Amino acid sequence: MDLIEETYFGWDPLTHADDCPVPVWDTVEIRRSTGVRPAGPSTSDAHACTNPMCEHAAVFGRVQLRLLCRDCGTVRIISGEGLSEACTHTSLTGWGQHPTRTGGVWLWPGRPAIPGGAPHQYLVTQQPAALTRATLHGIITGYHDSTGRQRWIAAAVPDEDGAHHVSALRWRHSSPGLTTVAEAADWISALHIRPQRTLVVSV
Numbered sequence: 001m002d003l004i005e006e007t008y009f010g011w012d013p014l015t016h017a018d019d020c021p022v023p024v025w026d027t028v029e030i031r032r033s034t035g036v037r038p039a040g041p042s043t044s045d046a047h048a049c050t051n052p053m054c055e056h057a058a059v060f061g062r063v064q065l066r067l068l069c070r071d072c073g074t075v076r077i078i079s080g081e082g083l084s085e086a087c088t089h090t091s092l093t094g095w096g097q098h099p100t101r102t103g104g105v106w107l108w109p110g111r112p113a114i115p116g117g118a119p120h121q122y123l124v125t126q127q128p129a130a131l132t133r134a135t136l137h138g139i140i141t142g143y144h145d146s147t148g149r150q151r152w153i154a155a156a157v158p159d160e161d162g163a164h165h166v167s168a169l170r171w172r173h174s175s176p177g178l179t180t181v182a183e184a185a186d187w188i189s190a191l192h193i194r195p196q197r198t199l200v201v202s203v
């Protein structure tokens with residue numbers, strides 16, 4: 001299972017020239033070709049080597065991706081061997097969907113547990129413009145309690161020294177088990193409204 005923070009964080013934009021007036025890639029193209037390995041002494045198509053992961057084929061799939069920005073003239077070429085490709089959709093990745101406003105916060109969905117289903121995790125921000133490590137405010141994560149019922153835990157305020165561990169992140173505050181995502185979002189919103197009180201409680 002993917003960690004939701006890996007779905008959203010650790011991905012770097014492919015940058016343009018510093019002075020690019022419209023930093024949007026105009027052309028994105030892929031080239032698929034077949035590379036041939038240098039022939040060894042063997043006359044057969046397959047070579048022999050000791051690498052257990054190698055299929056010992058004489059040919060390999062090569063992929064090149066190129067991006068062009070007409071505004072700044074930047075061309076980026078990314079190439080590799082044996083790459084995998086996937087064409088999927090935001091309904092299956094979660095990532096790429098618009099955040100939804102719930103209570104006073106915005107929820108960014110993780111990957112749905114099953115196609116067309118609801119995600120079992122959301123990251124939370126206090127505005128809809130961007131989800132970054134800097135704007136991350138909370139997390140809502142689902143689990144099943146001892147009777148098998150769906151429950152949700154909310155956590156807020158990421159903090160490396162926080163006492164609460166939810167997903168692979170540490171947080172200053174975390175909720176008890178709640179019954180709905182909306183309730184979890186409300187818990188985070190309410191926490192934000194009364195910061196002094198939580199400060200007193202945590203001392």
Ligand SMILES: [Zn+2]
Nearest residue numbers: 016020069072
């Ligand atoms: Zn550009």
Ligand SMILES: [Zn+2]
Nearest residue numbers: 048049054056
């Ligand atoms: Zn080999």
